[in-house]
Amino acid sequence: MMNSTEPSSYLSFTSSSHLSNDSSSFNMSGSSGPDSGASLEVLSLRKLGRNLEQLLDDLTFDYSDAEVIVEDLSVGVHRCILAARSGFFHNLFVQGNTSSPPKEGKPKYYMKELVPYHKVGYEAFLVFLSYLYTGKLKASPLEVSTCVDGTCAHDACRPAINFVVELTYASAIFQITELVSLFQRRLLNFVEKAFVEDVIPILLVSFHCQLDQLLTHCIHRVARSDLDDISLEKELPFEIAKNLKSLRLQSQSDKENEMDLDNTHEKRIRRIHKALDSDDVELVKLLLSESGITLDDANALHYAAAYCDPKVVAEVLDLGVADVNLRNDRGYTVLHVAAMRKEPSVIVSLLTKGASALETTSHGQSAVTLCRRLTRPKDYGAKTKQGQETSKDRICIDVLEREMRRNPLAGDMYISSPAMADDLHAWLLYLENRVAFARLFFPTEAKLAMDIAHADSTSEFICLSASERSGNLREVDLNETPTMQQKRLRSRLDALNKTVEMGRRYFPHCSQVLDKFLEEDLPDLFYLEKGTPDEQRIKRARFTELKDDVQKAFNKDKAKISGSGLSSSSSSSSSQKGCVNYKVTKK
Template sequence: MEAPSSHVTASFSDCDDSVSMEDAAPDADVEALRRLSDNLAAAFRSPDDFAFLADALVAVPGAPDLRVHRCVLSARSPFLRALFKRRAAAAGSSGGVEGNRLELRELLGDEVEVRYEALELVLDYLYSGRVRDLPKSACACVDEGGCAHVGCHPAVSFMAQVLFAASTFQVGELANLFQRHLLDFLDKVEVDNLPLILSVANLCNKSCVKLFERCMEMVVRSNLDMITLEKALPQDVIKQITDLRITLGLASPEDNGFPNKHVRRILRALDSDDVELVRMLLTEGQTNLDDAFALHYAVEHCDSKITTELLDIALADVNLRNPRGYTVLHIAAKRRDPKIVVSLLTKGARPSDFTFDGRKAVQISKRLTKHGDYFGNTEEGKPSPNDKLCIEILEQAERRDPQLGEASLSLALAGDCLRGKLLYLENRVALARIMFPIEARVAMDIAQVDGTLEFTLGSSTNPPLEITTVDLNDTSFKMKEEHLARMRALSKTVELGKRFFPRCSNVLDKIMDDEPELASLGRDASSERKRRFHDLQDTLLKAFSEDKEEFNRTTTLSSSSSSTSTVARNLAGRTRR
């Protein structure tokens, strides 16, 4: 039987731009694969539209759950297929979506912190077979003018996370792709990011041999000290580094590149949070804080409380450079702890000092901060990201224009009335703790507010709200030493806030300075003004109490704050004033 002629073939051959079926087939296959990729990707990228099909959830801390489909992931990843099989066997049935909730730790362990954006990219690849554009919010830093976003920390960290997740899921083609990316720009990576890449390459084992060898060579020849490497890498990798450095003549066989025993004793004391032992070791005279670079070490590796205690000893130079050219403030910018940064600045650390490669502390902090963390919106009353806060503090310190004078008009109006000033400061700091919790806690800790006795007005129960004014100068009150100590601590808190957090201080000034208008309503005799005063006062107290309760439920910061009733009493008292 003669094969029927193809109308499609004829139509192609009749065209000037004729294409044979042999040429058209690959294009058709590519288009079909593209549509298949898009359709499968839609099941993951549009979770609401395909929620009825999802049969598992991946829970990422601090982010929305990812709805996934076990059949797709099992077909694409041997690791996930084995995981789902074990879970199904243990459960006895497939279960529903909530019954198949996977914690991130179960998927990837604790060795590398894989964030939401990196995991999302890997899962999207399992659905679509294509790599999406890298998200700027996760892999670009804030230093947009001086960084190409190739070797900065957000870019390196994101790629390392994707590499680790792809290797763990046994998705070889994706792991190889990101290994090649890292190899291509490894020479452009900032040296402080090399331990991260080396650690991930070591965990990926056989799938990242080339990356491990190349990165190991760069770390061995770098100026990274052994203490820093010891904190970031496992012991078997540390041994390889020390052996290679000794072989190349870069370290002495006697000390393997580590500090002498006297310095190490001080560093071990700091690791144990034992500042008193540090004092005792210093009295032996074998070394000092500067020779041991103890302040650098405490800022980088210890709790902020230890750094504060070490600063109080006042035996270390806060502007001393370590062998790599970093001052203590440069290290603090890497640590990105607002309390440590402010503590150093108040002790005379210079924000204008450059590293050997020409970076200031604020630029170091910007290179470490993700674009999304800095430019993302922060809800009022919610903690600001530490990264963003440190950048703002360092930028403000460089401008050297702290606001001067009284905290606000309301405080100036208090005149010489110590009780009025103390009440004002209590209310201002209480309001700051609710609206700007992280900023307030930093200033309060440095001012040592928690060691003072809180000032309250009246009895322990809320007094009835009366439309009267109270002259605090006429009220029987004796200012005691504990009140003066409290006032000094609160005043320092406000001063630190105005110096390092001017944005927050301006908001507080506006709120506090609007208070006299509210108080004037209460002194007006007209019934309409009295009614308005009642309404405003009730609204203010209700909103303030609700915010206070929410703050107490959600914040994890240590607090010596008063109860909601105390704050309400203080507000009511200030209104009556």
Template sequence: MWQVIFAASIFQVAVLTNHFQRRLLDVLDDVEVDNLPLILSVANLCNKSCMHLLERCLEMVVRSNLDMITLEKALPPDVIKQITDSRLSLGLISPKDKGFPNKHVRRILGALDSYDVELVRLLLMEGQTNLDDAFALHYAVEHCDSKITTELLDFELADVNHRNQRGYTVLHIAARRRNPKILVSVLTKGARPSDLTFDGRKAIQISKRLTKHRDYFGITEEGKPSPEHSLCIEILEQAERRDPQLGEASVSLAIAGDHLRGELLYLENRVALMRIMFPTEARIAMDIARVDGTLEFTLGSSANLPTKIHRPTVDLNETPFKMNDKHLAQMRALSKTVELCKRFFLRCSNVLDKIMDDEPELSSLGRDTSTERKRRLGDLQDALQKGSSSFDKSGS
């Protein structure tokens, strides 16, 4: 509705502006507090044509529990000044800090805005504040990209279930952000999907309310990127159903054979199939597992689909085979990718399980070093490469 108001105001269609302004005013009390800054920003841009909406929205924001940092990120300086002045006159904030955090916290948040995680580490070493008191993890999840958020989580210096002043955990913020990689990163660090906000909502309820019906119930073709919003709901649903510890995939790898080379080949083929059939899920799992640098078929940061699947530079079917550090690092990264898929992307994992079970060659490669098995391995790798190329052409 606010989009129509903004467009009508820009094109100076007064009748339309007034009509939708009245409609929005009628339902404004039912609008989520988190959406008020956006509506206030639009009303401010419309200026005189939306004065009633501007005044009402401003009053609601002033009396809300929205913190000044959140408001500062969403609103222009002149509106921020009106809010601080009103809150001061009502005694809602202290004249000393005007509702803003202290300078030590501001420096940490500023470092996050600058994508400088190492500076955050140095500031923490000063001992003036910590990540929990600064609500730095909440801030990163809401405002920073997934790379910065993951690096901050890897510090393991913050309580991932810590609540901010409004009663939101980091997972609640991530559910609003609806970034699948951030959600998985937070959940793997121990976030509890069952935690409720002060008004009784779980993360999955927050995410569902923000997702359109067609995105949630739409069917995604295999090989096509999954809609991120519906993927977030799938991740949270899986997290609520079960909370397994990472490592369960290692047990399932028994079907790959007793030899390490068989396990490694199984993992390589499974992840290669995942990249072709479920590119979005594969990218998330591989990024978190840090597969880049351990594989010949690395996943580019700007690509959704693999451009080429290379055959291993080391022939794992040649004997004697010795597992070196490179192979171990590759196996750990691939194994974690499979584990993350089993934990958060059950639909994807079930499809891959069926394919691997129905195609004995894919699950048993490495047990047999016969010429026929080697030829079959080459055929399968060629098929994967052709499949990858066909998806590249269709997507370009």
């Protein structure tokens, strides 16, 4: 057996000289030959690997003599195997365990104490542990090494990077050098593909694990990026941030005079940021009045959304003097920054104050896309027990997706993936139904709203019967390119939405009737002849109520706008006669 302090792995599928003397004269058919010993050795090592793997996978008989606690989950391990494979574990077990006395059962070791600089998750530790036992590296579990964005290739998204980072930390701390080399090569491939903010965890692991080649590569990538100095100082060790700023200054030596002017301005901005760090919004107000710098000059909302307590974000928003949709030098809005932080209360506060979920970065990513690219399927689909908090990751995505669906002008955001394309068609269908019902219930008002919105094209596809509709939304025109289809659907969506907006503005009571009608799925009322006698009777009664609601709404809106000069003599009452046989396409 190898010396227990040897850090490198020795289980592999290659031949080993210490077995060749015993098996060199045999192969599987019983004949001798020069390759027979190597073949038998490979088979023996494979069988050994399978047998040792059963110690991890088969829980029928638990032979483990220690436990490693990872993310509050216990993983049974065998100290003899870990000590033989890793010098780190050999020294750990020789020193003895201080976490729990022997009388309490198996010794327990906590991952957060073994790996101080970064977390190693449960799945990453199992992959690493499997390699120690079998010499084989398992494939990365998709639920923790991919994101929930269906359009992502997962070749450089944050979950893919983070999983390899976790494996790198484990391999370096536990002294398995061949794995460190393997994962360092993988991380090198990520550096140029990833967004610069996603390079930060790679830079950190290379710094803490002293991976000089990877560290140099990361530093140069970040130095030539547009990542601001404040972000570097907040997220990186002091010496790394200082090194990065020095590299940047070397390329700006001819701008010393401009830098002197900027230093005064920057100092004032930093005072505002420090006041935000101290949760002192009153001091922020004082600094703003004394310095002449605005919240927008300091990108104070961006800073607060990224680093401050959610209550501070709300207080800064309440000042009412910051542009909630302001872009920083990198082209990120405050909502983009909040989406990357994944703090639901911050996102909700921004949306409540008018932050637009439709804005995209220079890379074409909306806030919800950024959030998806940072979220693992494990976190998004995590089941919570009654009384427990729902996953923050899921809440953030759900809130942003609802905001996108609420705003029909999302455009490209709705067709960036199959799921979003379904949302686009569903929203178009909803708007078409809404305008169609408006023309049935309030024909004059609907036409007036369309005229005010200059939505002449709307009348081309809003027809009074299903058979008259201008084709299925999903109908394919072989002469129509995806770009042409996108423009057509966007134009259609804009026209419908303008009509609905004008209806809400000038005929609010009529719009409320339509809201209730569609939300309660009342279009089924138009099939009065269907269902049991009791169901038909209930439908007729509800239909009578609906007619009364329509007439009351019309009268209220008519009284409200009678002095505005708008002509609104509706034929609503007469329209009800032909409604019963009207068919509507349901979502």
